[in-house]
Amino acid sequence: MKTTFACVLLFLCLAVAALAAPPKVSEEFSSIIRVTLADKTGSTPNITGHGFWASSLKGGKTIQRFQFGQHHPLNELHLQRFDLLAAYDEASGDACVELPLEGPMSPVWDWVSLATESTKYVGHEKFSAWTFTITLIEQMGYATVSLYFQSDSTPRWFIVDGDYRTVSIEFLHWIAETPAASMFNVPKDCSHTNQTADPSVGCHARSTIMARAQDWVNHHVPYSQTGRYAGYRTDCSGYVSMAWQTSQPGYVTSTLPQISHPIARGALQPGDVLLCRSEHVVIFGGWSGPSHYIAYEETRPGEGTVRRVTPYPYWYNTGCFLPYRYNSVC
Numbered sequence: 001m002k003t004t005f006a007c008v009l010l011f012l013c014l015a016v017a018a019l020a021a022p023p024k025v026s027e028e029f030s031s032i033i034r035v036t037l038a039d040k041t042g043s044t045p046n047i048t049g050h051g052f053w054a055s056s057l058k059g060g061k062t063i064q065r066f067q068f069g070q071h072h073p074l075n076e077l078h079l080q081r082f083d084l085l086a087a088y089d090e091a092s093g094d095a096c097v098e099l100p101l102e103g104p105m106s107p108v109w110d111w112v113s114l115a116t117e118s119t120k121y122v123g124h125e126k127f128s129a130w131t132f133t134i135t136l137i138e139q140m141g142y143a144t145v146s147l148y149f150q151s152d153s154t155p156r157w158f159i160v161d162g163d164y165r166t167v168s169i170e171f172l173h174w175i176a177e178t179p180a181a182s183m184f185n186v187p188k189d190c191s192h193t194n195q196t197a198d199p200s201v202g203c204h205a206r207s208t209i210m211a212r213a214q215d216w217v218n219h220h221v222p223y224s225q226t227g228r229y230a231g232y233r234t235d236c237s238g239y240v241s242m243a244w245q246t247s248q249p250g251y252v253t254s255t256l257p258q259i260s261h262p263i264a265r266g267a268l269q270p271g272d273v274l275l276c277r278s279e280h281v282v283i284f285g286g287w288s289g290p291s292h293y294i295a296y297e298e299t300r301p302g303e304g305t306v307r308r309v310t311p312y313p314y315w316y317n318t319g320c321f322l323p324y325r326y327n328s329v330c
Contacts, residue, residue, distance in 0.1 A: 023153040025109040026176035030054035054179040061184040096190040203330035209271035216305040239298040276320035
């Protein structure tokens with residue numbers, strides 16, 4: 001009996017030991033990358049480009065550059081300098097803009113500790129994949145993020161798989177050490193966002209903005225990037241455009257800074273927004289506590305427009321979400 005009990009304990013110990021722990025991915029890294037954007041809706045063809053990605057948690061700096069061909073609209077640069085409390089965004093055909101940034105910088109790979117392991121294949125290559133489900137992104141709905149490894153803690157693929165598209169980043173040459181400081185130099189042509197107003201509208205009271213925002217909550221307007229309600233697109237930026245009474249069918253997250261300007265956290269008032277230019281935007285409805293606020297947002301298919309308590313600045317990618325104010329508010 002003792003021998004049997006000991007065997008059971010040994011089996012349990014071996015089983016626990018067999019559970020793989022998530023790999024420790026360096027927060028100091030740089031890599032040349034290959035990027036593929038795969039559209040699941042069939043509305044646009046898949047495209048492949050290249051670029052680089054570098055990050056230093058110790059230095060509070062991270063940069064991504066994507067190139068898909070000369071003058072391609074998705075050619076982008078995203079630089080975050082938490083040491084300067086500033087972010088710099090540049091897209092093909094648009095001027096580089098400087099935006100305020102609140103620190104400290106969050107780890108890039110902290111979500112890996114919450115991920116689950118599975119086996120994945122890319123072609124005939126076998127990978128250990130660590131996957132985690134994140135909250136919504138404007139152009140992807142709910143999404144899973146995955147890191148693929150072949151050995152040790154060197155990632156080979158970073159994949160974001162959403163309802164509408166899949167973004168695959170292949171690390172072609174991963175270097176797990178602090179990148180050279182010159183990789184994070186601020187582009188010379190960066191400047192503060194121009195504060196212009198939507199020419200189609202006049203001045204709007206905050207009470208009107210919030211009443212319009214509440215109307216979509218009351219009607220449970222469903223989320224859709226192709227749908228329309230009262231003339232406006234029924235995604236997150238279309239919802240903000242409706243509340244702000246811009247021209248129809250509305251702006252997108254990357255163009256909302258054309259009619260708004262960044263503000264400090266302490267200046268937030270109902271009708272302002274928390275904006276991540278590359279992903280999502282929510283309407284600020286007022287503080288509910290020291291670190292939470294009431295958010296109004298178009299969320300995802302099946303959920304639609306909601307009003308809920310949200311941690312400041314948002315549930316994920318906290319370095320990206322910044323407070324903005326409509327230039328036509330009064």
